[in-house]
Amino acid sequence: MQEQEKKPIHIHPLTRVIDDMNRIFFEMGFTLVDGPELEDEYHNFDALNVPKDHPARDMQDTFWIKPNKNFGEKGDKLMRTQTSAVQIRFMENNKPPFKMVCPGKVFRNEATDARHEAMFHHCEGLLVAKNVSLADLKSTINTFFDKFLKKNVDVRFRTSYFPFVEPGVEIDVSCFKCKGEGKCQLCGGSGWLELAGAGMVHPKVLNEVGIDSNEWKGFAFGFGVDRLVMLKYEIDDIRLLYSGDLRLVNQF
Ligand SMILES: [Zn+2]
Numbered sequence: 001m002q003e004q005e006k007k008p009i010h011i012h013p014l015t016r017v018i019d020d021m022n023r024i025f026f027e028m029g030f031t032l033v034d035g036p037e038l039e040d041e042y043h044n045f046d047a048l049n050v051p052k053d054h055p056a057r058d059m060q061d062t063f064w065i066k067p068n069k070n071f072g073e074k075g076d077k078l079m080r081t082q083t084s085a086v087q088i089r090f091m092e093n094n095k096p097p098f099k100m101v102c103p104g105k106v107f108r109n110e111a112t113d114a115r116h117e118a119m120f121h122h123c124e125g126l127l128v129a130k131n132v133s134l135a136d137l138k139s140t141i142n143t144f145f146d147k148f149l150k151k152n153v154d155v156r157f158r159t160s161y162f163p164f165v166e167p168g169v170e171i172d173v174s175c176f177k178c179k180g181e182g183k184c185q186l187c188g189g190s191g192w193l194e195l196a197g198a199g200m201v202h203p204k205v206l207n208e209v210g211i212d213s214n215e216w217k218g219f220a221f222g223f224g225v226d227r228l229v230m231l232k233y234e235i236d237d238i239r240l241l242y243s244g245d246l247r248l249v250n251q252f
Contacts, residue, residue, distance in 0.1 A: 010249045014121065014241055017229045018103050021123055024147045028140070030125065031100045035086030037107070038065065038077050043085040048164040049204045056081060063109050063118075079107035083124040084164060087220065090126070091209040096216050097129035103225060114237040121225035128201065128211065128218035134169075137198055137219040141171055145195070149176050149232070156192065165199025165220060186231065193231060196223035 011019075022032055045057055055061060062081055067073035086102040103123040110116055127140070134157070142155045154174040162168040173195050174180035175187035182191035198221035203213035226238050233252075235241070240248050 010252050012241075012249050013229050013233050013235070013252050014225065016252060017225060017232065018121070018123075020148060021101075021103060021144075021225070024144055025101045025125065027147075028143065029099060031098065033086055033090050033100045033102045034104065035080075035083070035089050035102060037080055037105055039080040039085050040075070040077055043088045044078055044080050044082070047088045047205065047208050048082075048084055049202050049208075050163045054163070059109070061109055063107050081108055082106055082222065083122040084220070084222065087124060087126045088205075088209060091128070091206075091211060096211060096218075097127075099125070099127040099129075101125040112239060114239070117226070117238050117242060119242070120238065122222055123225050124220065124222040126201070126218060126220045128206070128216050130216060132200075132217040132219055134167075134200060134219070137200075137221065140219075141196065141198070141221060145173050148228075149173075151176055154180060157198075160197065160199075162197055162199060164202050164205050166202045168197070168199035170194060171196040171198055171221070171223075186234065195228065195231075196221050198222070 026032060045054070050056060063079040065077045065079065067075055067077065083102045083104050083106060086104070090100055101123060103121065105119055106122045107119050110118060112118060127136070138155060138157065145153050145155065153176060156172045157169040158172065160168045160170040172192040175184060175191050175193050177186045178184035178191065180191045182189050187193055198219065201218035201220050206213040206216060206218065226241060229235065229241065230238060
């Protein structure tokens, strides 16, 4: 008994990172929000302006769940492919201004390898207020990564496309291992790490949930939590995070 008490407590690196993120965003005034993992097509795709014929809706990419007729269910459900669905549910029930984050599990129907799993974690953030711009997004992301990585990092935006934002950007952070010098394997010699997708909330998405896009603006961002864990702790295979192998956990 005495011996057992002496053993150190090990916290899974994913749990560690999610706890850290929650604390940082909470300190920055964001509300932590949770939502269902079993979603409907409307919240996961339609309300987010994802076109009806978008390949993400395909059987190959999404786990579709047949309705249980014994419970009177109608229409297929799906395992959410992104935590953005939670933003829609939050906006349906809250009046702006607000800022929220929703970390959680997401699911993709794909073959697994060192960089892909069928289940992984996203963290999504949303801010809706008056007079919001990309500059506010950039400073929020900057502050988060400075606190999260406990070092000063540079943030750069590259234009990109996501149906629910306009304009959309990919966010790179200067490599925290080689300090952006491009001299390490972690960043593949580029000096930058791709860490998030983001953008200004598409007016269609705001209008869909009854928020007047002429009066209110918003930004949203989302990142893969597993990728952050893998970069921070230099773990090279995502499957290790879900293997239940104590040899991994016992290192933390
Ligand atoms: Zn590097």
